[in-house]
Amino acid sequence: MGDPRCGPALIGLLDSDNPTVREWAAMALASLKIDGAVEPVRRAYRACLERATPPDWTEPVGIRWALTELGARTPVVPSLTAHLRATVPDDAPCWPSTHFTEIINDLADHAQVILYSQFWRVDDGRTYGISGTGLDWELDWTAPWEHLVEESHTWSLLEASEAPAGDNIFVALTWIDRNDLRPEETPQSRPTV
Template structure:
């Protein structure tokens, strides 16, 4: 394929009316040979095109995209930053840990609430690299172990116990998701859907209490069954530490 043909495909990544999806599929099908052209053309793309380019990077799995993904952590587009962080972890890009730590700090400095998707993805990426260790209290760890290696979380019947255990160990639960596992696979299940909003200006102890209160309320209305699992997302005080 000529360089002009590659450039045409990369430009089409920005066209959300349809050509973007065809161009993405063609670039993925070409594989590693297409990656230099996507890297070179990425700065000229808008947010949609950059997100599609990240999908190409992830599907092809060529580590040469690493520096470009690291650069996207400084994008003005929060979704681009979030997707770049996830791709860095998914592709195990060498040298990504310190840029991800800076991205975490930038979220704090922007005042992004820690329950938004960008900081959640950055924390997940750091955890996946072994650069962040979530606090998992003993009871919570034990209940997870009894759920089985293939379980997507904790048995929902133990949700209230998990809430109490995490709060007793000064962890703030941000939100929880529910999943059903049956012969049809793993499917998301609608939870109570409470419109919670933590006061991030409050002292940490108050945040812990607020999160416990909301989560216990959710537990009273949560779906329950032998095949239903809950996946809470929580943070430690250290996750808001600007010195790390």
Template sequence: MTSPIEALVQRLDGDDDASYGARARLIGIGRDATLPITDGLPALGRFGRLTAIEVFEAVADPRCGPTLIALLDDDEPTVREWAAIALANLEIDDAVEPLRRAYRACLERATPPDWTEPVGIRWALTELGARTPVVPPLTARLRATTADDGPGWPSAHFTALIDDLADHAQVILYSPFWRVDAGRSYDVCGTALDWELDWTAPWEHLVEESRTWSLLEASEAPVDDNVFVAPTWIDRSDLDPEG
């Protein structure tokens, strides 16, 4: 006979209302839901697995760590990405080596480094202290001048930030903008530029291409005292973590 918790787990794959209701009730149940969700995961589809990860994060039971680690080998890239992020948010230290393997698997699949899965895994490794981004001195100083709740760098410094990163051989992947109003952050539409890098090109070419496109973005970017830019960038070592 299916228990009430098992029935809720099965509903994670339902329509939006059913899944949302099951998610909320499982979060309310707390740690007692961890093992039933783990047991029910193999029967869930992509949507159900993603919702299960949300429950794991909300409940924050470290016993879900092995299950999240196993999801790093899932067939769906979004599931792998969300599992990586959840492992970092829950501070599962045992996840470092599995995350490194998951990142190497991204490289072996030739997943572009600016796609969300490798971005998410790099973020998780950084949060767990297993990856140290290159932050040039000027870049660090420019960020230090922002308000405590500023999500990035003042947009007025965007051009200087781009050149500083490129001068230190960093490749900028993308640069979202945020507006801070009354302590809250809001997404701001940036530019209409749509650019892609050729990841088969030499690193030096990638650096200069990202500089050129980013400077074009800076010429059209919103500038205001409460507008911030939060670029994501990578180092050459991110394409060769074994090097």
């Protein structure tokens, strides 16, 4: 309903035993732009990492999105990646599939770990999800950051070699920076490279 009076209840749900409830509460707080939500959402993210929830699972992805929407996290977006970003009807962040390999290389060159990719087809002003490559990789989150960057780069390039392509095909990538795994060092903003 978009009523900000639910803010305190949503903040309380960040301590739920259920990861989906925590994720959705954080996302609702961000969508409603609830005053005072930043610190509780940051605590929820720290707790998520302390539970060793892999960063590519939906809970940490949703909470990072919430922190970004609340202005408490600025993703690292290298300049080439930013330049190649496309505008699609629903304004979702995505890139032309024809530039997928360039974006993968750019993110790796800036020490970003790609978590996953999704593909979209735009026809007549409407956006449709389409099947990707079917590749599914799992990173060892105990490995050094440089190893994670290399592994995600290798898997993403393999995915790019099998990905759907075309003038109306777009890819949405989700990636993280090393600082996303250090919740105690979460600054108000991080520089764009």
